[in-house]
Amino acid sequence: MDDKLDAIFSALADPTRRAILGRLANGKATVAELADPFELSQPAISKHLKVLEQAGLIRSGREANSRPRVLEPAALKTVADWVADYRRFWDQSFDRLDDYLSKVQGYDND
Amino acid sequence: MDDKLDAIFSALADPTRRAILGRLANGKATVAELADPFELSQPAISKHLKVLEQAGLIRSGREANSRPRVLEPAALKTVADWVADYRRFWDQSFDRLDDYLSKVQGYDND
């Protein structure tokens, strides 16, 4: 799991890659579409995509001539789970909210 | 803000640095205390601490002979906020929960 976090955080450390994820939040996109906003060569984008894919943040599809990418949410959830352990340090209402939710019927507060 | 995220994610990409944050979650600690669990030289730890500090994840204090470090929660909140934008992709109950909380009196759901 530590290795996963290494790869995920490392992938997220680059603004181009975060922007690519942002684009993929709107749905799948081809490499050309993902490359469009940037003044980078196509191989540079392919490299970024490889980093994202190896971190498990995206997945490659197969569609006729192209290989569209889609978001892979699990890796992002890994980040959310990691950072949630620190939530009490900044969110003073966390404990109160947590208590509250645990009393609400039908809500699974794990 | 993008620069901040670069530095923060980059700092978090190293397991030694994440372990240091984990230790600091238990309260402030000196450099020697932070170095203790690792088979790394003292300068290596100092370097890691510098990276964490420049990312805003920790802060240095002054105490007699030593310079204890403490957690700086704001940077971690920055991560939480960033990743929260993607929450809908993995958490199917997010929308429902969000709706629910917005109706609850006295709870600020920002």
Added chain:
DNA sequence: TAGCTATATAACCATATGGATATATGCTAC
């Protein structure tokens, strides 16, 4: 002041990263 403790900085090294250009591969269309 001298020595000890805690930490920082300097210099160096090997490997990783992010970019480029050139070329290869795999489909599609003719």
Added chain:
DNA sequence: GTAGCATATATCCATATGGTTATATAGCTA
């Protein structure tokens, strides 16, 4: 099967990163 499009891979380069050892700095203690 040849051409063209979309994407991947190879090679190369400059800079960044993470480690080391050696040394400097700052505060405490005798």
